[in-house]
Amino acid sequence: MRLLVTGGAGFIGANFVQQTVTERPEVTVTVLDALTYAGNRSSLDPVADRIDFVHGDIADLDLVDELVSGVDAVVHFAAESHNDNSLAEPWPFLQTNIVGTYALLQAVRRHNVRYHHVSTDEVYGDLAAGDPAFTERTPYNPSSPYSATKAASDMLVRAWGRSFGIKATLSNCSNNYGPYQHVEKFIPRQITNLIDGARPRLYGGGHQIRDWIHVDDHNRAVWAVLEYGRAGQTYLIGADGELDNRTVVEMLLTEFGRAPDDFDFVTDRAGHDQRYAIDASLLREELGWAPRYADFRAGLAATVAWYRDNEHWWRPMKAAAEQAYAEAGERTI
Numbered sequence: 001m002r003l004l005v006t007g008g009a010g011f012i013g014a015n016f017v018q019q020t021v022t023e024r025p026e027v028t029v030t031v032l033d034a035l036t037y038a039g040n041r042s043s044l045d046p047v048a049d050r051i052d053f054v055h056g057d058i059a060d061l062d063l064v065d066e067l068v069s070g071v072d073a074v075v076h077f078a079a080e081s082h083n084d085n086s087l088a089e090p091w092p093f094l095q096t097n098i099v100g101t102y103a104l105l106q107a108v109r110r111h112n113v114r115y116h117h118v119s120t121d122e123v124y125g126d127l128a129a130g131d132p133a134f135t136e137r138t139p140y141n142p143s144s145p146y147s148a149t150k151a152a153s154d155m156l157v158r159a160w161g162r163s164f165g166i167k168a169t170l171s172n173c174s175n176n177y178g179p180y181q182h183v184e185k186f187i188p189r190q191i192t193n194l195i196d197g198a199r200p201r202l203y204g205g206g207h208q209i210r211d212w213i214h215v216d217d218h219n220r221a222v223w224a225v226l227e228y229g230r231a232g233q234t235y236l237i238g239a240d241g242e243l244d245n246r247t248v249v250e251m252l253l254t255e256f257g258r259a260p261d262d263f264d265f266v267t268d269r270a271g272h273d274q275r276y277a278i279d280a281s282l283l284r285e286e287l288g289w290a291p292r293y294a295d296f297r298a299g300l301a302a303t304v305a306w307y308r309d310n311e312h313w314w315r316p317m318k319a320a321a322e323q324a325y326a327e328a329g330e331r332t333i
Contacts, residue, residue, distance in 0.1 A: 118171055
């Protein structure tokens with residue numbers, strides 16, 4: 001298989017590329033990435049000599065058409081994905097998440113190429129404490145410009161499948177954690193602050209619930225869908241990892257040998273979703289997938305170990321991220 005991976009220098013994409021090259025040496029991988037602040041070419045260093053890398057924008061119609069014409073399948077990870085950034089300036093989210101997806105869909109339509117679209121559970125909005133988990137039938141109810149543009153991109157994929165017959169699948173995943181995640185994100189920010197001896201910070205009361213999944217489990221699920229998923233079907237990817245943010249921080253503090261209440265609260269952000277939860281029954285029952293990191297605490301410990309061992313990767317971006325948090329009055333945690 002010749003595979004084009006968009007956003008392959010980002011967090012989930014880079015882990016997907018490394019996993020693919022290591023476990024599936026028969027697959028030829030081309031990565032397309034714009035290398036914005038969230039993309040890091042060094043995340044691909046372990047497999048750099050075994051992939052083709054193209055620095056470019058998924059909204060570049062001619063470039064995308066050229067690359068898609070030479071592959072058998074596309075896995076589309078590339079996205080603007082930071083909620084707070086979308087509140088400050090929505091336009092890049094429309095350009096990348098909507099126009100970029102359009103460019104890919106036109107190319108796979110033209111060249112009859114298999115397409116998998118990676119999306120987020122945030123398109124469904126949030127849940128109250130007693131609500132059932134999201135399923136493939138949950139109505140969309142996005143809360144931010146980020147989640148709204150991802151919802152729009154999902155709808156484009158469905159429309160191109162129905163109107164033009166492209167061979168497409170979609171997946172909506174819960175919150176990922178693991179190696180190579182940018183230090184702006186919740187878990188790596190807390191880990192790197194703790195490595196530096198700082199106190200973690202929590203939005204509001206820290207009661208927001210997320211459904212955590214290790215990035216390797218997510219990417220194995222993507223492969224299951226790519227190989228065996230039904231055209232036109234959406235699959236939800238989750239690992240039954242519901243925890244509130246305060247509990248995650250307390251686990252991290254324990255991992256670092258510090259008191260579980262050694263953190264600070266900061267003002268909550270606008271429109272903050274309170275709970276996500278994924279029902280991945282269809283994926284498990286139809287495609288036989290199951291998470292390998294069923295124990296979140298063990299996965300978290302492995303992630304802490306990775307950040308301890310790879311300061312050379314995250315240290316250069318840490319100071320800039322912390323300066324941005326300070327300038328925004330901690331609104332970008």
